[in-house]
Amino acid sequence: MTASLEVVETTVTARRPLDVAMSLQPLQRGKGDPCHRRTADGAIWRTSVQKSGPVTYRLTQIDRHSVRCQAWGAGAPELAAGLGRLVGEHDECADFAPDHPILVEAHRRFPHLRLGRTDRVLEALVPAILEQRVHGIAAFAAWRHLVWKFGAPAPGPAPDGMRLPPTADVWRRVPSWEFHRANVDPGRSRAIVRCAQVADRLEKIVDLPREEANRRLMSIPGVGVWTAAEVSQRALGDPDALSVGDYHLAAMVGWSLLGKPLDDAGMVEYLAPLQPHRQRAVRLLEVSGHAVKPKFGPRTTVVDHSWH
Known part of the structure; x- marks a missing residue:
């Protein structure tokens, strides 16, 4: 400190x-x-x-x-x-005018919900890659491990334990075995390094139209529709960035608004009238407490990649 x-x-x-x-x-x-x-x-x-x-x-x-x-x-x-x-x-x-009663009421109750933007692409991109196809518990643990190992001390009177996110130059140099120790499989670690290698170009997408920004993000191997949406939500403040491909989202939207699960295609079709505010609708479900997804069967297993 x-x-x-x-x-x-x-x-x-x-x-x-x-x-x-x-x-x-x-x-x-x-x-x-x-x-x-x-x-x-x-x-x-x-x-x-x-x-x-x-x-x-x-x-x-x-x-x-x-x-x-x-x-x-x-x-x-x-x-x-x-x-x-x-x-x-x-x-x-x-221009956000939902007609579903749950969304109408949530929008009325939470007029202070604002979708901000950090304008820092890599800082949103790396943790999104870590969260690809794994349990959130494992992804968050990997993020903590890597930031503690490679992030610099936070300037100023930061609370104890806070660190800076690693820079692109640092991410490029993280050894493969350190990703392995953090329980990050080779596919995700390679994607992080590739993104860090072109970080200067990626940071410029904050000034581009949404479609072009997403195209540039997804031109990097290992960055797909879901990851690009997660980055657009945080770095660009995109109110329409829908995380298609999320393990829980489509079913949650379906159960919350229709009382039955949806798949990705069904969610995209159902939320189409809310464009360009589909992410806003999702956030309203979350903050209002109306996000519902019944639990069936055991919890997803946290996979450990670090032992082999």
């Missing part, structure tokens, strides 16, 4: 209500995420590596419309300049 850095402070006041904890919740990769912490006073602490350098930042909710940010490190001014985008100040949903 380095507490001697100068703090950069800024405040965002939005026209519409916002909730910083709700907006940033999708950025947390499990309860022990070294890059994300919520402290007892309600503050959200996060770390990032901006184009200008590393940053630790602390977000606090002042009132229903205002958020205060304190940031430390070389990337603090850049982070502060993008604070509005991060907390979803510019997220507009005036």
Whole structure:
């Protein structure tokens, strides 16, 4: 912990209500995420590596419309300049008009749901790759292991245990056996290294239209529709990025809105009228407590790749 850095402070006041904890919740990769912490006073602490350098930042909710940010490190001014985008100040949903009663009620109850964007592609892409085709418990454990091993200490007065996410240069150099120790199979580790090798090009997709951004993401072997959507949701704040191919999502949408499971094709067809706000609909189901998926049979086994 380095507490001697100068703090950069800024405040965002939005026209519409916002909730910083709700907006940033999708950025947390499990309860022990070294890059994300919520402290007892309600503050959200996060770390990032901006184009200008590393940053630790602390977000606090002042009132229903205002958020205060304190940031430390070389990337603090850049982070502060993008604070509005991060907390979803510019997220507009005036044309979101669901007709299902559950979504109508959720939209009414949660007008402060804002879909923010980090503008940091690799920081969303690596954990998304780690979460491909494995149990969330295993993916979060791998993320913790790798960040602790290869992430640098967080600048400023960060809570104990916080680390910076590794940079592209670091990800490129992670030995294969270290991925193995983190229970990451060769397919996912190769995809991470490939993405890190072209990180400069990938970071530029934040300025592209959604379709072109997704095309560039999916041009990398190992990055498919699901992974691109997960990145678009977090790095680009795309309100329509639907995670097609998710193990639970289609069934959850079906059970929650129709009382029966759907497959991916059925989910895409059913949610088509909600474009360009399909991800917003999913998030409303989640935050409102209406996301339902009955459990049948035993829990999915956590596969251990590290022993062989």
